[in-house]
Structures are given as C-alpha cells and as structure tokens.
Amino acid sequence: MNHSIPSGGFFDNEGKPAWLAWLTTTDHKRIGLLYFYSLTVFFLVGVILGLLMRLELINPGKDLVEAQTYNGLFTLHGVIMIFLFVIPGVPAVFGNIALPLLLGARDVAFPKLNLLSWYLYIGGAILALSTLLVGDGPPDTGWTFYAPYSVKTGTNVSMAVLAAFILGFSSILTGLNFLTTIHRMRCPGMSWFKMPLFAWALYATSWIQLLATPVVGITLLMIVVERWLGIGLFDPALGGDPVLYQHLFWIYSHPAVYIMILPGMGVISEIMPTFSRRRIFGYKAIAYSSLAIAFIGYFVWGHHMFTSGMSGPARIIFSILTFLVAIPSAIKVFNWLATMYGGSIDMKPPMLYALGFIFLFLIGGLTGLVNGALATDVHIHDTYFVVGHFHYVMFGGTGFAFFAALHYWFPKIYGRMYDVKAATRAFWVLFTGFNVLYFPMLVVGMMGMPRRYYDYLPQFHLPNLISTVGSWITVAGLIYMIVVLVKGYRKGATASANPWDGLTLDWQTDSPPSKENFDTIPTVTEGPYEYK
Amino acid sequence: MENHKHHIVEYLTNLYVWVGLAVLTIVTIWVSEFDLKMLTVAVALGVATVKAVLVLMYFMHLKFDSKILTVMVIVTLIVFLSMIVFTFFDYTFRA
Numbered sequence A: 001m002n003h004s005i006p007s008g009g010f011f012d013n014e015g016k017p018a019w020l021a022w023l024t025t026t027d028h029k030r031i032g033l034l035y036f037y038s039l040t041v042f043f044l045v046g047v048i049l050g051l052l053m054r055l056e057l058i059n060p061g062k063d064l065v066e067a068q069t070y071n072g073l074f075t076l077h078g079v080i081m082i083f084l085f086v087i088p089g090v091p092a093v094f095g096n097i098a099l100p101l102l103l104g105a106r107d108v109a110f111p112k113l114n115l116l117s118w119y120l121y122i123g124g125a126i127l128a129l130s131t132l133l134v135g136d137g138p139p140d141t142g143w144t145f146y147a148p149y150s151v152k153t154g155t156n157v158s159m160a161v162l163a164a165f166i167l168g169f170s171s172i173l174t175g176l177n178f179l180t181t182i183h184r185m186r187c188p189g190m191s192w193f194k195m196p197l198f199a200w201a202l203y204a205t206s207w208i209q210l211l212a213t214p215v216v217g218i219t220l221l222m223i224v225v226e227r228w229l230g231i232g233l234f235d236p237a238l239g240g241d242p243v244l245y246q247h248l249f250w251i252y253s254h255p256a257v258y259i260m261i262l263p264g265m266g267v268i269s270e271i272m273p274t275f276s277r278r279r280i281f282g283y284k285a286i287a288y289s290s291l292a293i294a295f296i297g298y299f300v301w302g303h304h305m306f307t308s309g310m311s312g313p314a315r316i317i318f319s320i321l322t323f324l325v326a327i328p329s330a331i332k333v334f335n336w337l338a339t340m341y342g343g344s345i346d347m348k349p350p351m352l353y354a355l356g357f358i359f360l361f362l363i364g365g366l367t368g369l370v371n372g373a374l375a376t377d378v379h380i381h382d383t384y385f386v387v388g389h390f391h392y393v394m395f396g397g398t399g400f401a402f403f404a405a406l407h408y409w410f411p412k413i414y415g416r417m418y419d420v421k422a423a424t425r426a427f428w429v430l431f432t433g434f435n436v437l438y439f440p441m442l443v444v445g446m447m448g449m450p451r452r453y454y455d456y457l458p459q460f461h462l463p464n465l466i467s468t469v470g471s472w473i474t475v476a477g478l479i480y481m482i483v484v485l486v487k488g489y490r491k492g493a494t495a496s497a498n499p500w501d502g503l504t505l506d507w508q509t510d511s512p513p514s515k516e517n518f519d520t521i522p523t524v525t526e527g528p529y530e531y532k
Numbered sequence B: 001m002e003n004h005k006h007h008i009v010e011y012l013t014n015l016y017v018w019v020g021l022a023v024l025t026i027v028t029i030w031v032s033e034f035d036l037k038m039l040t041v042a043v044a045l046g047v048a049t050v051k052a053v054l055v056l057m058y059f060m061h062l063k064f065d066s067k068i069l070t071v072m073v074i075v076t077l078i079v080f081l082s083m084i085v086f087t088f089f090d091y092t093f094r095a
C-alpha cells in the first residue's frame, strides 16, 4: 500500500515549486486535473444550494429562507450547475486528460490556449460567484435570464450575464482546440474510423461549442446593452420583443444540452466494450449518430417555447424536429445494449455507473418526449415534471457519465486503485438516493406543482417530503464516493498500466502517463475495440 | 497533411479580386438610391454575400486549400442560415 500522494509521471514538478508548476502548466493532463478540482468545488457548492432548496421545500410554507432568497438560490444553483459544472464537465476534464492519449498524441494542438481556457473558466466562475457578495444581491431570474424581467430586476444580473459570457469564451477555445487536435494529431494509422468513439463524441461536441456559443455571447451582451443603455431589444415597453430573447437564448442553450450529453455518451461507448469484453456493436452507427445529434440539435430549440406565444406553424415544426433527435439517441442506447449481449460483463464501478447512466438517461429521454409533444407540454410546462426531467438527463445522464469516467480513468490518472467494493456500495447509495430525490418530482409535476416557488399547496406535501429525504441519501452517496476516491488517491494500491484490460491507446502507456504520454508515438493497425 | 501549403496567389489575381470588391461596394451604394421595397435588404445582403465569398475564396485561400475546409465553411453557413429561417417561421406566421 502506498502512503504518499502520487508523484511519478506527469506529477513530477521538475524542480519547480508545486503551485508554480501547476498554474503555468501546458500539459493536457494537468490542465484536465485543474479543471477537475475546480469543477468539483463548484459542483459541491451547487449541491449545497440544492440541499438548502430541498430543505425549504420539506413542508409547505416558510421553513428556512425568504421567498427572495429562494429565488436567488435556484438561480445560482442553476447557473453554477449549468455553466460551471455540466457544460465544461466531461470535455474539459476527461476530454483534456484522455483525448491526446486516445489519439496517440503528445498533447492537444494548442497547449497554451488550453491553459488560457482554464483561466477564463476561473475568471468567469469568480465573477459568477461574486454576484453573491457585491451589489444588490444575487440574480433572481432563474438560470435562463428571461427578458423582460432580467432587464428590469434590480439584482446583479449584468454581472452574472457577463460571467456566462466569459465562460462561453472558455468553451469556444476548448472546442477549437479539440477540433484541431482531432484533425491534425491522430497517430499514424488512425484513420477516422479507427478513432475511439469518445473522440468522435468530442468532435461533434466541439462543433457545437464553436458554432452555438457565440450566439449566447451576443444575446447576453444584448441584455447588458439594454440594461445599461436602455436600447429596446427585448422589453416591449421600449419596442423590443421578449420572445426574440427566448429564441436567441435557446438557439445556444438547446445545442448546449448536447454539449452536456454527447461527451457523456462517448464515455459510455468506451466503457461498454471494455467491461463487456466485446467489440462495440455498430461502431459507425454510434459515430454518425453523434454527428446527427449535433446537427439536428441545432434546430429544435423552439421546444422550450411552446407556451411562449410562438406561431402555430413554428410550434409544429419544432415539435416534429424534436422527435427526430430521439432517433440517433435511441440508436446509441440500442448499440450499447447490443454490445453487452453475449459479452462477459464485468460489474466494476465504471460499468455500474455506465449502466446507471443508461437507466437514468432512458427515464430522462422518455420524459423528454412528453415535453416535446405539443399537447402534453402545455400541461406540464414550468412544473416540477420539467425539473425532474432535466435532473434525470443532466445529473442522471451527464453527472453519472462524469462519475463513470472518473472511476474508469482514475487508475490511469493517479496510478492508484480505489477500493472497488466500497465504490460499488457508494454507487448504490447514490443511485437509490437519486431516484428517491427526483422521481417524486415527476409525480408532483404531473399533479400540477409549478417550479421556482419556495412554497406549495398542502396536497403536494408527501412527494416533496420524500424528495427531500432523497436529497439526503443522494448527498450521503456523493460523500461516500468522494471518501472512497480520496482514500484511493492517498493510500490506494498501485495500479497497473492497464487494470481494466482496455484496448485503446490510453491503456498502452504508463499509469500515471509521463509528461510526453508515450515513449514513441504508437502506430495503429486495427480498430479500437477488437476484442478476440 | 496534404494541403498545398505553399500556394502563392499571383498579384494580378489579388488585384482583380480587389477591384471586384470595390465595384461591388459601389453597386451597394448605387442601389441604395432606388426604392426596392421588400427586396432592399435582400439585395444588400446578396451583394455582401458575393463579396464575402470572394474574400473567403481568394484572400483567405479557401480555393487553394484542402476541400474539407470548404465543407466546414458550407456546413457552418447552412447551420447559420437555418437558425434564421427557423426563427422566421415564428415571426412570419404569428397571429
């Protein structure tokens, strides 16, 4: 058993003081870890805010916080979880760490730009969090900043919006970096269709980051212009159109949900063949479906606006397009299940989280169809059904994929192994807690409870009580998982270079990898999942 | 990669393109004298698009570079255009 923190491979500071070596690093693995540690902090802050909201909602009436404080809580919770955790999430952490390894490259195409992305991320994050401390209180608009309210409220909206603007830059730069890396830095022999599927997923994601993020940047600036200069863009009183804001916001933010989910799907496509010991079923179908999701994903934003007064034909078109996205998503799920069929499945923690992902994402996806259908959406729009739905896709989907990736690449990153049995137990606590927390939200939403209120009618009490208890179990599961991983980091047994018997290039180098990743750049002769 | 990295555009070609751009700018100004009603914006954007294509092809070397870059630009334009078209499905048909 080891008793010191990992120091070999890329953890070697080469004589520099540790803080300097880390803050000036251009090594993709270190930058990935910088993202990982900062993201974890923000995620935990977001979780604490979520816990506080659930505590307030344990009984009808005021229990803990005032209505206005509650408005600030869900806004900040949403902003942190979306912009600081789930959008950068898998690509910034595991894309950075794993992409060059998977491609057989020494680093990403633009290492310095990569570091700049992290600094922009931190700058945006600090600005977002300081809305708490300065000015007239945290924004109370919800994470969507809908106009005209966001233009009129006295709270700190401009600062939050600028924060989101800066975070967008960070995202664009990461996308640009990965695109160039994938085009230019694949090792000899790695043709497009010999590329691991996580790289395909990142490729599709990067295109969305590059093409959709500028739209939200401009939109958010338009809010600032309207607030500061009184130019009527969105406020009807000034001759603006509030629905235009919703269009512009969702033109970005809907593709952004694919920025969240596609890399997660890529992680699952890596884990499935490794832990089923089988060649992935339908490699090309999975690769193409990533591109299809990215492409169709641009044209479905209107489904967030079915009740906003948008024209009838537009509603019908957006509803039809929304149903189209379900097809490539379902192709992926089918292929993962088909990969397991007849394989020798090994229920290690990464696989458990991957299966958890499929289960929760299915619930999230199917409830998504209820939202996407025009008639049913009118009933459940802005109710807790929607809150249940998006936690199932974002937390149950992307969040669990993030944890899957963490348990999968942990031994590669640190060269240590966590306690597999304890990690399995932590998974079950988290998985149980998750469903107890969010399933009642779907039910109470169907019953008609609206979202974004600190109070509710007495008939909604029981599901809310159950949900709050679920939040405690969920947090217990998260803490347990973190304790297991930290123990593994500090004292875990030394992990071999390839503890899961993976076939992709990341497993063909040391754990932790050296700064240069590979002694000699590998040459690839066959596909990434050729299990015999 | 297989790009023609060292392609050098002749001075004369650049000059022609530059003259073309200048002429198109004059066209834009000249055409603004007429009242084209519905078509005003369409004409202005049309001329601007031709100019942008010239710049992309010659000054930004798209014409001489690997075809994949052209494909990327076209996909980007399709996405951008679709965003506008879909938004106008709302505005055009609103009651």
Ligand code: HEM
Pocket (backbone or CB within 6 Å): A046, A047, A050, A051, A053, A054, A074, A075, A077, A078, A079, A081, A082, A085, A086, A141, A142, A143, A144, A387, A391, A394, A395, A399, A451, A452, A453, A454, A471, A474, A475
């Ligand atoms: C223990 C974990 C969590 C708890 C207890 C929790 C709880 C909640 C609750 C109760 C609301 C609804 C507030 C309302 O409408 O009145 C909410 C909203 C939200 N949550 Fe979570 N959540 C958790 C984790 C997450 C995660 C991991 C994400 C994203 C990956 C997330 C994203 C959001 C978003 C975007 C909203 C909407 C905010 C808004 O209405 O503007 N949450 N959360």
